[in-house]
Amino acid sequence: MFLFFFGKVNGRLVRTFDDAFGCLHAWRGYKGFYNAFGSRKNAWQRLDKKIVETISRRVVSLVSFNGNGMRFFICTGVLVKCPLTNGGTRTVIVTSASLVRTCEATDTIDENMRIEVFLPPNQRLNGTMESYHSVYNVAIVTVKGLRKGLPEDLELHPESLPRRVVAIGREPKGLLCASMGEPILGREDLDKCSAFGCKDLRLSDCQIAKIGIGGPLIYFFNGSLVGMNFYDGRPSGTPFLPCKQICEVLHLFGLELERRKTSEAVRRLDEGQHETNSQNRWPVPPPFWYHGWLEVSRFGPMRMRGRVLQ
Template sequence: MKTIYRIKSLGYPMPPPLVLEFNGELVHQFEDRFGELLAWRGYPFGAPPNDTFGCVWGKLEKQVVTNISRSVVSLASINRDHSRSFACTGLLIEWQGRAKRKCTVVLTSASLVRGRDNEDNVDKNLRIEVFLPPNQRCDGTLELYNMQYNIAIVSIKNRFNAIRPADILCKEMEVSPEKVVAIGRDTIHGLLMGTTGQVKSNNKDCKLNCKELQCSTCNITKAGIGGPLIGFDGSFVGMNFYDGSDVTPFLPRLVIFNLLRGVVNSRIPSESGEYPMRILDDFMVGEKYRWPVPEPYWYHGELDVDMDELPKFIGRILN
C-alpha cells in the first residue's frame, strides 16, 4: 500500500498487473540520476554510488564546484491533490530589476508549469517548490515564461543563504567552449549530478524541432531538464533539455540573453501584482516549437513477449 501511495504522489502511472510484483522497472522517471554524483557537506547517507568517480568534479577548479553547488537547485511543481506534476533543475541567476535593485531568481524550463491538457498554456493551479541542499526549501512564484523557447523565471519566497547566483545577462554570448559539463540536481536527496561531453557541430540527432537548439554529447536524464551547461571554467553555455536521444539539446546562452534582455531591467511581475507574464519573442519568427518530454512507463523484460518468438501450436486435424 505504501508503494502504491508513493507512486501516486509522484504523479506516475499505476503499473500493469504483475509488473510491480515481479520487480518491474519504471522507465523515464524523474528520480533517474546521471553522471558523477557529488554530495553536499553533512550528507548523512554515506558516499553516493559512483561509476564515474573523479571524471567530472575532480577536473573542475574548487571555486567552480563551490559556485555550482550554491547556485543549482531542484524544482518540483505540485498539483492541487498534492501529487507531483513535474520535476527538474534550475539555476539561480542575478536579476537586475528596476533602478538596479538586484534580486535572485531561478532560470529553468517552462515544462515545469506547462499545462497537461494544453501545452501552450501555463497551469496556474500548480504550486512550485524550490530546494537548495542541505535544508533550504521554499515555494516559488512563476514570474515570466516563454512557451516557444521553453524557458521560465521563478522567484523564491524566502531569501536563501550562502548562494552564488550566476550573472548570465551581463554581456552577450562569447564563443562556446568545445568541452562542457551538464549539471543537474537529484530530486531525492539533492545530490549534484555532472557529466562531461563536447558541443556538436550540428543538431541533426535532436528530436526537438527548435532550430536554435544546439547539442552536446553529455548524457543526462529528465532530472537534468532546465539545468545549466557550463564550460570547465564555470562559464554559462546554455540550458539543457532532454528528448530521450543520445545527445543533450541545449538552448544557447545567446538565445536566452536575447529573450530576457528586454525585461531584465524591469521589476519582477509579482511586485506589481501582474504575474505570470509571457516573455515576448517577436524578434524570432518561424514554426511553432514543441517540447515533448518522454513519458514514464512500466517495463519488465520477462513479461515483454515478442510475438515472433512464440512457438506455433498445431491442433489435431480432424478427418
C-alpha cells in the same frame, strides 16, 4: 534465485523523475553517501574545487505541485543575476517552463501550481512563477528568503562554444549530478533538435535524465554558463539552449519589471512572436518498462535469432 529471475523478466520502470545521471555529489553532512560515485567519467573529481563549491550554491532542485497537491514535474534550475533597466540586478531562478506546462492545452501555463525550491542542506522554500518564454521554453522563478546563494553573472559567459562542457542537475533529495562531454557541431545533428520546434537549440554529447531538464551546461575549465539543458530521450546527445538566448529572455524580463506597477499575473515574454510550438509543446518523453534479459524497451522486442527451419 526465483526472485532474481522474476525481477529480470518483469523489468523495471525507467526514464522517471527518480532517475539520477552521471556522477553524483553530496553536500557535507549528507548521511549514507560517498561523493563522486557514478558509471561515467568522474566529473566531480576533475572539476576545480572552487567550481564545485560555486555549483553547490547556484544549482537548485524544483518541484511543482498541482491544485490537488500531487507532484507534477521535477527539474533543475540555476540562480542568475537578471540585469535591470536602472543598472541594478535581481536574483532569479532560470529553469524550464515544462515545470508548469499543462497537459491539456497547447502552450498553456498553470499559474496556480505550487513550486518548491530546494537548495541543500536545509533551504526548502516556496517559489513564485514570474514570467515565461514559450518559444524557448524558459521560465523565471523567484524565491524569498534564500540565503548563501551565488547567482551566475551572465555577462561573463563565453562568446563561443567551449570544447569541454559538463551538464549539471540536482535531484529532489539534493544530490548533484554531472555528465561530461563536448558540444556536437555537425549540421545534421543540430537539425535533430527541431523536434522541440526551436531552431536555436544546440547539442552536446552529455547524457542526462529528466531531472536534468532546466539544468545548466557549464564550461569545464571555469564553470561559466554555456546553456540550459533539455531532455528528449535520445541516446546520442542532449539539446541545450545557448546562453545568448537565455540573456534575451532575461532582458525581456527586466523590461517587463519596469512596466509593472503592481503585482500582476504571470506574463508570457514572447507574446506576439510568430514562432510557436503549437504542434509539440516541448514534449517530455514518458517512462517505459525495460526488461534486462528479454532486451525489450521502447524500441520494441528484440530480434530473435536461431536456426531457420527448412
